[in-house]
Amino acid sequence: xxxxxxxxxxxxxxxxxxxxxxxxxxxxxxxxxxxxxxxxxxxxxxxxxxxxxxxxxxxxxxxxxxxxxxxxxxxxxxxxxxxxxxxxxxxxxxxxxxxxxxxxxxxxxxxxxxxxxxxxxxxxxxxxxxxxxxxxxxxxxxxxxxxxxxxxxxxxxxxxxxxxxxxxxxxxxxxxxxxxxxxxxxxxxxxxxxxxxxxxxxxxxxxxxxxxxxxxxxxxxxxxxxxxxxxxxxxxxxxxxxxxxxxxxxxxxxxxxxxxxxxxxxxxxxxxxxxxxxxxxxxxxxxx
Numbered sequence: 001x002x003x004x005x006x007x008x009x010x011x012x013x014x015x016x017x018x019x020x021x022x023x024x025x026x027x028x029x030x031x032x033x034x035x036x037x038x039x040x041x042x043x044x045x046x047x048x049x050x051x052x053x054x055x056x057x058x059x060x061x062x063x064x065x066x067x068x069x070x071x072x073x074x075x076x077x078x079x080x081x082x083x084x085x086x087x088x089x090x091x092x093x094x095x096x097x098x099x100x101x102x103x104x105x106x107x108x109x110x111x112x113x114x115x116x117x118x119x120x121x122x123x124x125x126x127x128x129x130x131x132x133x134x135x136x137x138x139x140x141x142x143x144x145x146x147x148x149x150x151x152x153x154x155x156x157x158x159x160x161x162x163x164x165x166x167x168x169x170x171x172x173x174x175x176x177x178x179x180x181x182x183x184x185x186x187x188x189x190x191x192x193x194x195x196x197x198x199x200x201x202x203x204x205x206x207x208x209x210x211x212x213x214x215x216x217x218x219x220x221x222x223x224x225x226x227x228x229x230x231x232x233x234x235x236x237x238x239x240x241x242x243x244x245x246x247x248x249x250x251x252x253x254x255x256x257x258x259x260x261x262x263x264x265x266x267x268x269x270x271x272x273x274x275x276x277x278x279x280x281x282x283x284x285x286x287x288x
Contacts, residue, residue, distance in 0.1 A: 001053050002278060005270035006046035008062025009039035013084060016065045016092055016129065017285045018273045021047050021057040025287040035137075039063065058284065060273030061089045067129040082140070086121035086133045087236070093269035094235050095125045098259050102231060109230045112221045112255070114214065116238035117264065118187065120144040122217040124225060132224065134217060138175055142213030145187045145238075148178035149213065180206065193243055211244065215251035222255055235261040 011025065011034055019025070021043050027033075029040040043059055050057035065088035075082050091113045099106040106128040115121040120142055123133035134141025134149075143149035151174075160170055173182075181187045183206045184195075195203040222229050232255040238244055240262040249258060276282040 001055050003055050003274050004046045004050050004053075004057040005274040006057060006059050007039045007042035007266065007270070008059030008065075008089065009037050009042060010035035010063050010085065011287065013064055013066035014062060014287075015067055015285075016061045016088060018058050018060050018277050018282060019062070019285045019287050021050070021059060022287055025059075028287075034064065037063070058274050058277065060270050061092050063088060065092070065130060067131060069131045072132040083135050084130065084133060085139070086123060086130060086136045087115040087117065087119070087264070088121075088130060089266050089269045090115055090235060090264045091121060091123050091125060091130060091133075092128065093265050093272065094233050094261050095128055096272075097261065097265070098231055098233050099128075101259075102257065104230060110225045110228055111231055111233055112218055112225070112229055113233040113235065114218060115264075116144070116214070116234065116236040116244075118145045118237070119147050120149070120214065120217075120236075122214065122221065124221045126225070132221065138171065142217050143179040143210060145189070146176055146179045146181040148174040148182075179210070189238060189241060189244075193241065196243075207244075208247070211247045211251070215248060218252055218255070229255050231255075231257045231259050233259045233261060236264060237262075239263070 006021065008019070009029060011028055025043060026047055029043055032040060046057040063085055065086070066084035068084050073081050094113050095109065095111050096106060098111060099109050109127065111125040113123045113125050119136040121133055121136040122141055123130045125131070140150045159165060159173065165173065180192060184192060184203055186192065192203055192207060196207065218232065232252060234245060234248065239260050245260060252258070277284050
């Protein structure tokens with residue numbers, strides 16, 4: 001064994017890249033300083049294994065990778081800043097993969113990458129950097145399998161104050177019990193497709209509304225790239241659905257080429273990231 005690659009959980013905002021797992025990083029994960037998320041465990045496990053096998057351990061492009069342009073940080077309310085929390089590992093890997101396949105240097109690319117899983121990250125990726133993306137956990141963007149996405153402010157206030165919800169209950173509602181889960185009572189897209197095939201009109205409406213919101217998010221990023229998008233990349237679990245891809249393409253056929261990478265490539269991304277360090281193609285970063 002030459003090295004160990006671990007999923008990077010939420011940390012302070014960081015530029016993308018490969019980070020050596022160190023004591024400061026482990027302390028942040030143990031204290032859940034930035035989030036109580038399952039991915040916090042990855043670096044802790046990797047550190048134990050690294051000592052057992054006497055090899056270095058790294059994380060690659062953690063969830064809180066932040067390469068925003070300044071304009072993307074402004075929310076509209078002083079004191080509230082837009083956060084970069086996304087499926088950065090898969091997004092940046094897909095950008096590298098697409099650049100290689102279409103024969104453009106990564107530094108010269110302007111991609112829109114939509115990771116469509118239980119949560120959605122729709123990102124503008126310029127030169128391999130995520131310069132804008134919706135907050136995939138509790139932020140903006142389209143609603144997803146179980147997350148709320150952007151919401152009318154008055155509706156949020158009603159849910160919290162009129163319904164008497166505390167912060168933990170509100171976070172649970174907006175991050176785990178919304179989207180398809182809230183409207184349709186399921187987070188299984190195969191079941192949802194079957195309902196549509198069986199003629200369920202409510203299910204069809206909710207799915208069409210989600211696709212409509214995804215298309216709006218992608219179209220907005222296309223405008224911020226001045227219409228010079230190198231390719232639209234659709235990835236994540238829902239990219240396995242030919243039904244969903246076909247509907248999206250009806251809205252977005254004006255953005256070409258369309259590249260579909262079904263599923264997620266986190267393991268490949270971890271592998272390739274650490275290989276770049278071992279092969280001297282990239283310099284490892286330290287979490288300070």
